[in-house]
Amino acid sequence: MDLIFSTIQDGLFAAIASIGFGSISNAPWKTLKHCGWIAAVGHATRFLLMSLGLHIIFAVFAGAILIGYFSRTVSQRTGILFESIAFVSLLPMIPGMYAYRTMQSFISFIQSSGFAENAASIQMMSYNALMTLAIILMMAIGVMLVPKKRSL
């Protein structure tokens, strides 16, 4: 029950985050109203899968596929550009913390002295950089995986 409540809460906050960050990029309201619920579904799926023990990369991939599916459906029903819905819905899943930690590790590498400290900083930097790239790549692949329905 706690897990269900936490998942719903996660989806709700992801919806608010998606609408807010979408407004920075001047997304129109007709796009934002769909991005909210689509982001909620994707992010809640990611949260649920991670709570059940799945690695973040696979959980993000699954969430992105759902976001891609619903974005494609809405795009084909309303005529709104697919990428504008999908990318704004993906914004709450962007790995900002990993990206920031990459830069922080780089700064600590410059400041550090001694082989052990340097090695630790490089390891942190590599890990965070690769995680950032891998997560964003899996998000993009997941979203693009959903094909356009062709009319016969």
Place this chain on the structure above:
Amino acid sequence: MRTKSQSMNNEHEFLKLFCVTITDYASSMLECGALSSTIEDNVHRISDEYGIKTDVSILPRRVLIAIWTIDQEHSYNNIGRTIKHGINISKVVELSQLASEVEATHMSISDLQEKIRSINSETRMNPNLVLVLTAMANASFCRLFGGDAIAMGIVFVATLCGFLIKQKMLKNKFDGRLTTFASAIIAAIISSCGIAYGWSETPHTALATSVLFLVPGIPFLNAMGDMLRGHHLCTVSRIAEAIITTACLSLGLCLAMLLMNIEW
């Protein structure tokens, strides 16, 4: 009765006008952050409607357009450049819908030019509304990372201040990277009050998430979208810009932590 040379002149005038218009269209889409494949698809849709073959090459700050008549008798080339930069999804959506409108209504070139001009001159969302929505979004982000209600409040206020600085600096034509750096410092210093005064049980979450509104999410996604569709030059350019922005916000956060004497 029109002579053959008059007909040829009219055809050349039409081709030149079309070339200029389609270049404006493509560079407008590139300016506001559309995917390279979206730009190509829409340019081809419009060109097919006017019975013209168009080849478009997308560079990071330029579009190269080459048009041909169907019989391959005449061709024109043009280069468009991007002037204003900044993601504008509303413009991308409207320009994309304009391509559908051209297909549906067979509008004249002058009407198409007029519509492009009108889309380019539209104003963005109310900045105060964007400010409040961004602050709410970042506070929600704080919650997603496990922050408590007080941490969310701290992040809300820090984001309001940081984003306001960003809006004012961009309005006064400051460099985007310096703007990101300054916004990050302000947001981080304000959010560090949780650690300084012991106001929250998750003050480090508040500090870490206070700058996340500056993370260039759409540029990262656009870069990956371009990579998946084979536009590697634009991928590298977009990733480089996104990395630079991320570096600026990280430097801002690190400097703020140094000034406030906070260890991570």
